[in-house]
Amino acid sequence: MEVIAKTEGLKKYYGQGAGLVKALDGIDLEIEKGKFTMIVGTSGSGKTTFLNLLGGQDRPTEGRIWVEGTRIDTLKESWLAVYRRNKVGFVYQNFNLIPMLTVEENILFPLEMGNERPDRGFFEELVETLGLGDRLSALPGELSGGQRQQTAIARALIARPALVLADEPTGNLDTKSGQNVLGLLKMMNRKYRQTIVMITHDLDIAQTADRIVRIEDGRLAEGRGGYGAPGQ
Numbered sequence: 001m002e003v004i005a006k007t008e009g010l011k012k013y014y015g016q017g018a019g020l021v022k023a024l025d026g027i028d029l030e031i032e033k034g035k036f037t038m039i040v041g042t043s044g045s046g047k048t049t050f051l052n053l054l055g056g057q058d059r060p061t062e063g064r065i066w067v068e069g070t071r072i073d074t075l076k077e078s079w080l081a082v083y084r085r086n087k088v089g090f091v092y093q094n095f096n097l098i099p100m101l102t103v104e105e106n107i108l109f110p111l112e113m114g115n116e117r118p119d120r121g122f123f124e125e126l127v128e129t130l131g132l133g134d135r136l137s138a139l140p141g142e143l144s145g146g147q148r149q150q151t152a153i154a155r156a157l158i159a160r161p162a163l164v165l166a167d168e169p170t171g172n173l174d175t176k177s178g179q180n181v182l183g184l185l186k187m188m189n190r191k192y193r194q195t196i197v198m199i200t201h202d203l204d205i206a207q208t209a210d211r212i213v214r215i216e217d218g219r220l221a222e223g224r225g226g227y228g229a230p231g232q
């Protein structure tokens with residue numbers, strides 16, 4: 001298997017003394033390239049903390065993180081910002097579109113931030129695949145909920161990131177909308193071999209992944225062992 005991201009001895013502690021919270025307490029994990037990995041665990045178990053560290057939005061108290069062979073936990077802040085922009089696509093629970101920007105501008109925003117030229121061919125393919133072709137000049141406020149989801153997913157993929165990280169993207173949605181988001185992410189995973197790591201509370205949704213990783217009290221617990229090994 002080809003490992004795209006790896007953590008070793010990853011710890012994140014908040015506070016100190018009596019108020020010390022061991023949000024993560026030693027996570028050793030390898031994420032396989034091109035796979036869909038789901039993270040599950042009870043509320044407060046450390047899932048978001050883990051995703052934030054992997055996405056370079058926060059730094060560990062201890063431990064190491066590699067993405068595509070580069071140590072990211074020791075990167076200078078300016079390089080960490082470049083890492084976040086170029087290597088990670090984020091899908092947020094409320095989708096976080098920028099209201100004053102059109103659909104097209106929202107999708108291209110990560111490239112704009114990095115002063116990069118869009119690959120127009122890929123952009124067009126992406127918006128067609130997601131079914132946004134005729135809504136590119138609309139503002140987020142003029143979109144249906146489903147179109148907002150499609151826009152957020154296109155934005156997460158446009159820079160062809162090493163990792164797409166999604167924190168409960170189906171959490172605020174009714175079952176049908178949640179299934180739509182999951183379906184779109186799965187399509188992106190298959191069509192572009194996009195590596196996706198997603199947090200979910202929903203075990204039915206988790207079951208559809210290549211691998212389930214369970215975090216309990218900041219440590220890995222038994223999930224479904226390994227990729228492509230249901231039932232193991």
Ligand SMILES: Nc1ncnc2c1ncn2[C@@H]1O[C@H](COP(=O)(O)OP(=O)(O)OP(=O)(O)O)[C@@H](O)[C@H]1O
Nearest residue numbers: 014015021023041042043044045046047048049050
């Ligand atoms: N900035 C912070 N300061 C102090 N404690 C924090 C901070 N962020 C998270 N925590 C604590 O760390 C633990 C793990 O939080 P985290 O958000 O990673 O859990 P989670 O598994 O994502 O939970 P949920 O499913 O409810 O979103 C919790 O006890 C939380 O209260």
